[in-house]
Amino acid sequence: MTHEQLNNIKKHIVEKIEQGEVLMRPRWHFVLKTMLAVAGVLLVFLGVLYFLSFIVFVLRETGLWFVPAFGLSGFSLLLFSLPWLLLLVSGICFIVLEVFVRKYSFAYRKPVLYSVLALLLLVVLGSIFLSRIEFHERLWGSMRERHVPFLDSFYRGYAMPHTKRVHPVVVASTTEQGFFAVDRDGDSVEISISPETRLPSGFNFNEGDEVVIVGNEASGSIEALGIAPMRSGHMPMRTRTQRVLFMRTR
């Protein structure tokens, strides 16, 4: 670029400024833009938090959260029953959030891995917090009371058991071969326990216990392949001998 060309550029710029063809944007424009960007980041973050905690809520409500206690078969059952659409939406929201956050100096000055891990930590901690305060349980409860049209069916569609092999139930009364339980629809089901049934060690059924049964249902009765408690986390599974002894004592 010659000296003359450089002078031309300067002349054109100064002319355009002097003639008012270009105007400075006011400071409030940038303040508003920043505020909107921050609100956008916050909104997407809350969206990720909502979807992720909702997935955990759905898995707990349907009993799928507890099936990995049954080993490899439990894991494959969980894998095939995961709400993949919700996971996809959460994943997309997370990527959008990361792209937004990378525009800020505190993020782009560090490797992407760091901001991804920091966001993951925030989202996981937020989800744990929402789970602790039973956010989705309360929300669904209030929606059922008020009959909110779309959200009620959304929660019902995801939170009601949707695999025929996993049954979240409440123990109603114990019998010689197992126990009677009440399912999520309020129907009574008979649970049969055999020596092949996988049970957590040290677990005794009491009335009112929430348990998840893995097994096929046929005319109001379920041959339990596995039983796990729903609220007290994972317990180590009994050995075959322990299971037989447990069955004899019942």
Added chain:
Amino acid sequence: MPETDEAVALRVQQGDKEAFGVLVSSFEPKISRYARKFLRVAEDREDIVQEVFLKAFINIKSFDTTRKFSPWLYRIAHNEFVNALKKGGRQPFQLFDFDTFFPELSTPEIASDASERAELAREMEACLSELSDKYREPLVLYHFEELPYDAIAEILRVPVSTVGVRLKRGKERLRTLYEAKFGKRV
């Protein structure tokens, strides 16, 4: 004592439009050289440089006068140049740059000696245009614009360690291109 760029920018923000001419005078040669080295093709280069300064004037009130003015202006230039390359179909769309994904050991900023600089200048003149944008830009900013790593990192919005890695890889690629083109080792 001459007035700093930041002080001039503050005057422009306060309404002294003529002061913007001072900034144009001092940065026009630098931004034009950056455009010449980075954009490769000559078409529209003058218009793009003009656009950089007009955008700088329009957005001057977003500039934080407690920070350095040159990285802010170079960032606007970078955006304009990248957009020009995209329009010309010479820049592939990239959501994430994998160079910035994992933490890398930082490459210390070492001043090259005179012979190395001369050698590199020869290679750059001959092969710079054949180098990909990703490596060409930090080389231009470091060797022609003489900007420090942290300023380049701010302009490209990448970690400082990534600047070091790109400069190192850029030099290596430049050397390979030079050897392939002229058949001699440097």
